[in-house]
Amino acid sequence: MGYSIAIDGPAGAGKSTIAKMVAKQKQFIYIDTGAMYRAMALYLLRNKIDPKEQDKISDKCKDADITIEYANGEQVVFLNGENVNALIRTEEVGNMASTSSVNADVRKQLVELQQKLAKSADVVMDGRDIGTCVLPGADVKVYLTADSRVRAKRRFEELTKKGEPCDLDKIEQDIIERDERDMNREISPLRQAEDAVLIDSSAMTIEEVAQTILNLCD
Numbered sequence: 001m002g003y004s005i006a007i008d009g010p011a012g013a014g015k016s017t018i019a020k021m022v023a024k025q026k027q028f029i030y031i032d033t034g035a036m037y038r039a040m041a042l043y044l045l046r047n048k049i050d051p052k053e054q055d056k057i058s059d060k061c062k063d064a065d066i067t068i069e070y071a072n073g074e075q076v077v078f079l080n081g082e083n084v085n086a087l088i089r090t091e092e093v094g095n096m097a098s099t100s101s102v103n104a105d106v107r108k109q110l111v112e113l114q115q116k117l118a119k120s121a122d123v124v125m126d127g128r129d130i131g132t133c134v135l136p137g138a139d140v141k142v143y144l145t146a147d148s149r150v151r152a153k154r155r156f157e158e159l160t161k162k163g164e165p166c167d168l169d170k171i172e173q174d175i176i177e178r179d180e181r182d183m184n185r186e187i188s189p190l191r192q193a194e195d196a197v198l199i200d201s202s203a204m205t206i207e208e209v210a211q212t213i214l215n216l217c218d
């Protein structure tokens with residue numbers, strides 16, 4: 001087992017940005033578990049599976065071979081051999097990922113992959129259930145959160161920068177709904193592990209959050 005840093009928290013708290021910075025500093029591998037749930041969601045969407053049909057999800061997910069590689073320090077997700085990195089960042093895929101990730105078979109398959117990766121290297125892993133379920137013995141555990149309005153504003157700015165039209169209230173509403181679903185599902189809901197350190201990034205810069213986590217490692 002390598003050294004592991006687990007970062008959990010709700011959508012838009014800044015987990016991936018922070019996790020990437022910490023990984024770079026420590027020269028660890030960054031593992032984005034949300035991307036795996038997104039790749040699975042893409043597969044289910046392509047196969048026109050209704051998110052309400054849990055039996056079909058359980059059946060179909062076995063045919064999705066999800067693997068991870070690294071190119072120039074960036075994680076690349078493959079779905080049955082196809083690089084799907086550029087296809088999984090849409091709201092549609094994100095919402096399907098939140099819905100299909102309640103499925104026990106989907107979780108089992110992806111958690112196995114995540115645990116295997118953490119065995120072979122020093123990692124910073126982010127997600128919803130890393131400290132509670134995937135790596136309960138992680139060396140450092142962080143629960144990173146921020147006010148929903150602040151998270152919506154960050155997302156709004158990101159989309160606006162990309163030139164995508166969007167509405168702040170609608171984004172916040174989606175964030176609240178996603179939190180609801182992620183926190184209230186039966187299996188591995190999003191919650192702070194007992195031994196995780198709570199960081200509220202609402203009034204912090206990215207650098208401050210990353211430094212706080214680096215200090216926890218020392």
Ligand code: DC
Nearest residue numbers: 033034035037097098101127128129
């Ligand atoms: O972090 P993200 O937005 O890329 O994650 C997409 C969805 O995947 C999220 O709404 C819930 C699910 N997810 C999960 O259930 N467990 C994880 N460890 C990571 C993501």
